[in-house]
Amino acid sequence: MALINQSTIAKTLNVSRATVSKALKDADDISAEMKKRVWDLAEKLNYIPHYHAKRLHSQKTNLIGVVVPDISNSFFSFVIDGIMDIAGQSDYHIILTVSREKADTEEENILTLLSMRVDGILLAVSEETRDTRIFEKIKQSTVPLVYFDRAIEGFNFTAIGIDDRDAARKLIDFVVRCGYRHIGHLGGSMLTDIGRNRRDGYIDALKHHHIPVRDAWVVEGGFTRADGYRSFMRMQQNGPLPEVIFAANDQNALGAYDAMKELGISFPETIGIVAFGHHEFNRIITPSLTIINVNPYNLGKKAMEIMLGRIRGEDMCDKKIFLPVEIEIGESLQISENVSFK
Amino acid sequence: MALINQSTIAKTLNVSRATVSKALKDADDISAEMKKRVWDLAEKLNYIPHYHAKRLHSQKTNLIGVVVPDISNSFFSFVIDGIMDIAGQSDYHIILTVSREKADTEEENILTLLSMRVDGILLAVSEETRDTRIFEKIKQSTVPLVYFDRAIEGFNFTAIGIDDRDAARKLIDFVVRCGYRHIGHLGGSMLTDIGRNRRDGYIDALKHHHIPVRDAWVVEGGFTRADGYRSFMRMQQNGPLPEVIFAANDQNALGAYDAMKELGISFPETIGIVAFGHHEFNRIITPSLTIINVNPYNLGKKAMEIMLGRIRGEDMCDKKIFLPVEIEIGESLQISENVSFK
DNA sequence: TTGAAAGCGTTACCAG
């Protein structure tokens, strides 16, 4: 016997559907006796209310749509973990979609979420996204959108992430103070703000220390492990390699590590790697990277909290929110004793 | 302006809602001219159909509910990746819920999914689950349920996973053939079938090789990193440690590694670790474990394929399906040259 | 205390 509805209960009890509906939600104007009869039968017939029929009426779904580029990237699974923790506390549910870094999949996902009338959308933009018409649509729909990690500029949506440019500057500054001057960059996608900002911070820091930027040591790439592999191979073909490589993220670093292994380049003795990353991942990488540590779980929590504020109507000003970061020193650099990071 | 509905289009065009509905779905009995007018206006007003209103009528949601114990466990994120790949190809969407290994959260999640009238439920049972009334409810609801990785016996639902007992036997057999005879076990939860089966396989193998099972070397635990840490600490208090430890899964192994690091026990020189795990994770562990390799991405794909078959009404027989596994040898064992694994 | 009726956004059947 499949799931039943209120009508079935009403018919069996010879009362109206309205009465059943009210009894089920323990309304004041239903007799205790009637309620008991309804509850007992509901229990017996395994009645489970229809979520969407209910919400159809209330115009509020308590659903939050999430779009991530890649769920097998542990960064995003930790973000989702944070999102779901906050969602669970507030009786919200998550519709998870994955763009696979494809702009058209992302667009499809957003349309699906809008069609499900989610109360809000949390989005980390795919690497490929260029066409921004879909963001116009979201704006028009008045569904609140909060970017996390990666954002598209120009639509005045709230974004939460880190100050990538500043963080990259600090990381490279640290590397320089460790005594290195030959520093390369395996970049992320230059279509994303974080890709550009991390590269710009890298260049800022080199310039600040009067170190020339060598084109052969700056490779445009992406945020996947495969991207890191390809980027390293490209840099290696450009001629002599730097002492330290700054990878756009930890996945990319892992790809570089793959390439070095394949090429027989020892790590970290020959080349050190530093990257943007997160602690949970870093703890299990070999040998430990030196990273700018972003906490993805907190990022997810914070993003969801902001979303809830948005839905409640508080905090309506669109802005960019930065999470704190810190440098986590791994075994990937030979650090002279007198370097400290405040 | 918020999202509009068909009525708005109908009113603006001075036609009936029925006409709009049919025009939008390109029905045969609507004039080309009418269709164009409707489409143009829909486009202009940013009309996006209401997913759940539509499905309310069709009695099919194209939604699949997923319950995982822990999404920050990379095993499950890879499973989800596989599930979503197949789902995307077939126009299904995923409602993801996380039980955090808690039986009551799991039950809540299942009820939510049933209330959303998902077309099917994919479930990896939490460690804690004992009360099986909720599974009765699912059975009653006639919503197809497919277990992946971890199952509860006795309800005759389809389950997909690996033959844990056999795999554990093979893994321990391999360790013995490497020359080790002092082998301990950091177990998973004995409430789960996989926890029991892996332990039983371990015992089978020891018995087969006439190696006594030492209680001090068999610790009951769980599948998280924290569990692994605690279990190792317990075993260490029991007296002298074995040469090789068989951990219930890779997270557990990681926790054991944490404990060893804290206690200053070198790895893998003093103690080797073997575990159930998956390649993607293993590649980034230091030093690489020797694992029985389960491919979680394929597991997810397969689980979703079975689910789709179920929904279509094919393949209605409930059974246990085993995925193939293989041993992946890492740096965690000192292996003598003449050992090979067929 | 209960029930009739309208409505949420959509589709489907049948008339015209």
Place this chain on the structure above:
DNA sequence: CTGGTAACGCTTTCAA
């Protein structure tokens, strides 16, 4: 070709 109407499962307002 177009439209009225009932239906999907539920809630809410207003009468009785």
